Amino acid sequence: MRKNYLSLLIFFVAMFMIFPSLTARADAIWEPFxxxxxxxxxxxxxxxxxxxxxxxxxxxxxxxxxxxxxxxxxxxxxxxxxxxxxxxxxxxxxxxxxxxxxxxxxxxxxxxxxxxxxxxxxxxxxxxYNEGDFRAEHRNEFKEYAGELDDYEIKNEILIWTYPGSEELQSTLPEYWNENEVPTYEYLYTDRDGLRWTYIGYYYGMKGWVCVDDPENENLKTSYGPGKKEQELYPVNTPDGELQMTLKNPADGSLKAVLIAVAAVVLVTVILIPVIFGKKRGKRE
Amino acid sequence: MNELFLKLVISLLLTLVTEFPVAFLFQAKGKDLLLVFLVNILTNPAVVLVSTLTGDRVSLQMILEGMAILAEGFYYNKYSTYMRKGFLCSFCCNLVSYGVGLLL
Missing domain, CATH: 2.30.30 (SH3 type barrels.)
Structure with missing residues (x-):
């Protein structure tokens, strides 16, 4: 009777330990890295x-x-x-x-x-290909900015691109900050399509390139498109199979050693137990 | 040192620390304690390894723990001197060790 109560007690204690932790696991946050x-x-x-x-x-x-x-x-x-x-x-x-x-x-x-x-x-x-690559490639074509956008009145929002032709928006400017303070523009660059661009180095956390001739066109496209780096690009393929634990550890290579060690421990123990404990419980010689 | 190896060692140590007290409650003493030790060496690293290799899915862990309970219960019933109700002891031991593992 006492042993039954004891077993029940152990069971309930284990249940109280498991269920709260399951909830905790569901609420747990994965830390970066x-x-x-x-x-x-x-x-x-x-x-x-x-x-x-x-x-x-x-x-x-x-x-x-x-x-x-x-x-x-x-x-x-x-x-x-x-x-x-x-x-x-x-x-x-x-x-x-x-x-x-x-x-x-x-x-x-x-x-x-x-x-x-x-x-x-x-x-x-x-x-x-990034803004730094664009700048290195076209630096010699930059001319001095002469106030081309200083009097521009924003209709909707000025679009700030990563670099001319990138087709990637960095940010937008719906209105000038601080009582109509216009950004400080640097350089004037004319691309091969004849579009003029100017650069914002810093404006309340924003930086990038603005198209002087079409500052608010979100569908702005150039004939030359985003820049490309000279490098071998492999074709796209659909990943195969589900995510798994690979036997070939990418960096360490000792997973196979662990597998062998565990298998050896299991084998040795299976052999050892009957050898040590021999006869069945309850038998008397 | 290999992270997986560390995980196996820590898991085994934790299991032994939590299961010995439970085994005591089931009248384990003397040579039975060595049996508890060896049985856990037999099952714990293998269970943890398979669970890790397959992504630590809870559903699979339940199956693996069930198999460990059966194996350990078999050995307790067959080879223990003082322990009674080997399968119940195995069930309680593994329940507590799994619960502690989750908490940690």
Whole structure:
């Protein structure tokens, strides 16, 4: 009778421990970069740039960490993702921390639930032509700004682009700040379509390029389009299969050793128990 | 050191720490304690490894824990000297250790 009450007590104590923690698990928030980054943050170098996915298979597999074979996402090639920092493993491979928080997955792509960051080898990413590349390429064509937009009256909102022809909006300006304070514009650049552009270095947190001849056209397109870097781009392919834990650990390579060790322990123990304990309980010689 | 290996070691230590007291309550003593130790060495690393390799899904964990309970209960019934109700002991031990693991 006493043992039955004891068993019941243990059962209820265990239930009270399990259910609150299940609720806690559902409410738990995944911290940026996780355990790996907390242990290795000093070895990480900040990058804070967007890159294009460019895996040889046609997609990029993102892992939980460089030391884990656990897949957390599979993303098709050609997608812009934000890389926060990079880390070098012992084999000299460079790994990038991929921001998955705002990633919008398409059909065929997978992102593990409640995962906001992951890691992937940087060889799977291509550089994106950015404002710095545009500036380096066309710096010689910049002329002095002569007040072309100083008297402009905003009708809807001025559009601020990453660079001329980028087709990527940085921000919009619906009205001038601080009692009609006009931004300080720098340079005047005329592109191959004859459109004139000017640059805002800083205006209440905003910066980028404004098309002088068509400052509010959100459908603005140029004949030359966004810039491209000279690099090999692999074709797009739909990721295959579900997310899994790969046996081939990308950075560490000791997963197989752990598998063998566990198998050996199980085998030895299975043999050892009958040897040590021999006869069945209750038998007396 | 490999993260997975660390996870296995910590999980096993935690399991032993939580299951021994429960086994005591089921009259385990003497050589029975060695049996509890060996049985957990047999089941715990394998369960944790398979669970980790398959993404730590709760549904699969339940199945794996069920198999561990059956295996441990079998060994307790077959080889223990003082312990009674091997399957019930195994069930309670694993329930408590799983609960503690979730909390942590």
């Amino acid at each position: 996780g355990d790996f980054y907390e242990q290795h943050w000093e070895e990480c170098e900040p990058i804070n740039e967007s890159y294009l996915t460019n895996g040889e298979e046609g997609f990029v597999t993102v892992y939980e960490s460089p030391l884990s074979g656990k897949e957390v996402a599979k993303i098709k090639n050609g997608k812009a993702v934000y890389i926060g920092c990079v880390w070098n493993d012992r084999k000299g491979n460079l790994w990038g921390a991929v921001d998955l928080h705002s990633f919008k997955q398409e059909e065929g792509e997978t992102v593990r639930e409640e995962v906001y960051n992951g890691w992937a080898p940087m060889e799977n990413f291509a550089e994106i």
